[in-house]
Amino acid sequence: MQQPPKNLDKKRADEKLLVSEMIALYCRKQHDTPKGALCPECQQLHDYALARIEKCPFMETKTFCSACKVHCYKPEMREKIRAVMRWAGPRMLPVHPVLSIRHVAVTLKSKREAKKANG
Template sequence: MSKPLTPEAVEAKRERERLVVTQMIGVYCRGNHKTPRGQLCPECAALTEYASARIGRCPFMATKTFCSQCRVHCYAPAQRQAIKDVMRYAGPRMLLSHPVMTVRHGIDTLRARQSHQ
């Protein structure tokens, strides 16, 4: 079992997660709503704000892997479905558009899973 994350490490993880979600929503928005790179449609901008707020309040950040695997689902049903759609679409495309971020996210996930075993 690995040692617990420091408060600073938890906040760094929280920021990385915000960045990953923001980038994934951007990939989704460009592909589905045809927005220019760096811009979001109002719907995707609202989802980004919603997800960022939820990440900011997550009490399980130090130990969680993916939100979908969490025992507490803090997203409202409509936003939960929207973020699932984003993840399904953007997940495979992230390796091409943001390879370093994708690999880092995978490493964070593996570390969190190993600490639960």
């Protein structure tokens, strides 16, 4: 089996870090869990999200799951991760400024590219 290129490993690791931090922030503030811990429901979502990222066949070309044409999340988990992203996204800047700015830059770039492709 071939090893993925290093930049693909980094991209996968960055996405896992972002998702992990967003779920952790959400759980800490919404479920009153201590820093460094997740409630069972958020732990399940976290493990599921990381497994999806690990198995993503489109990692080389995709930006974020929300921009993907194929949705590999089960509907229930997709709704849960959307709720987490909607809540945690705007609150990430003071907590993780570098991750937040990088995420916004990639999101804007993917929206521009999608507009060009469709327009």
